[in-house]
Amino acid sequence: MPKLICIIDMDKEKGIVLTTEDKDGKILQTVKMDGEAITLEVKGDSATSTIVQKQDSVTVTCKSFVLKAETIEVTSSKASSWKSEDTFALESLKAFTVTTKDELTQKAAKDATLSSDKAVTMKATAKFNVEGADVQVEAKSGAVKLKAPSIKAEGQTDVTLEGPQVKVSAKTQLSLKSDAVAELKGGMVNVG
Numbered sequence: 001m002p003k004l005i006c007i008i009d010m011d012k013e014k015g016i017v018l019t020t021e022d023k024d025g026k027i028l029q030t031v032k033m034d035g036e037a038i039t040l041e042v043k044g045d046s047a048t049s050t051i052v053q054k055q056d057s058v059t060v061t062c063k064s065f066v067l068k069a070e071t072i073e074v075t076s077s078k079a080s081s082w083k084s085e086d087t088f089a090l091e092s093l094k095a096f097t098v099t100t101k102d103e104l105t106q107k108a109a110k111d112a113t114l115s116s117d118k119a120v121t122m123k124a125t126a127k128f129n130v131e132g133a134d135v136q137v138e139a140k141s142g143a144v145k146l147k148a149p150s151i152k153a154e155g156q157t158d159v160t161l162e163g164p165q166v167k168v169s170a171k172t173q174l175s176l177k178s179d180a181v182a183e184l185k186g187g188m189v190n191v192g
Contacts (some may be wrong), residue, residue: 029042037054
């Protein structure tokens with residue numbers, strides 16, 4: 001084990017400085033208490049980590065920060081922010097819940113994907129809007145169902161329904177109307 005150089009420096013104006021130096025490993029450990037802050041610093045050839053504690057704040061600066069515990073609880077009485085200048089990942093092996101008692105906004109500068117290996121449910125007790133330059137709804141198997149007290153389909157240029165078989169039925173009244181030309185064509189047309 002290498003020999004360490006340990007120094008205790010006490011000064012009535014500068015405070016207390018504890019220094020431990022490993023010259024072989026080129027590591028310098030320092031604890032400073034100057035009356036305003038406690039600063040812990042570990043400095044090596046490749047990196048430096050620092051913890052600064054003041055009366056109203058604690059600042060940790062390091063290359064890698066690892067926190068491991070059986071349970072973790074983080075609470076702030078005011079605004080909180082979490083920012084990464086690189087990739088950001090959140091993962092849970094069990095249920096994952098995001099809850100707010102106010103507005104929730106999710107925004108991506110590029111593509112956004114929401115997927116599930118099972119069912120996906122999207123629900124709003126008030127208005128529900130879906131908007132895009134091009135909107136596509138596709139069912140890989142089964143049917144696409146629309147159900148509401150009233151359903152309206154409107155196209156600014158045209159509306160097209162196409163399929164091997166197209167059926168339109170009404171239990172009470174069926175109205176077909178055109179303000180211009182109305183055409184009904186088929187290889188065989190049955191009315192009645």
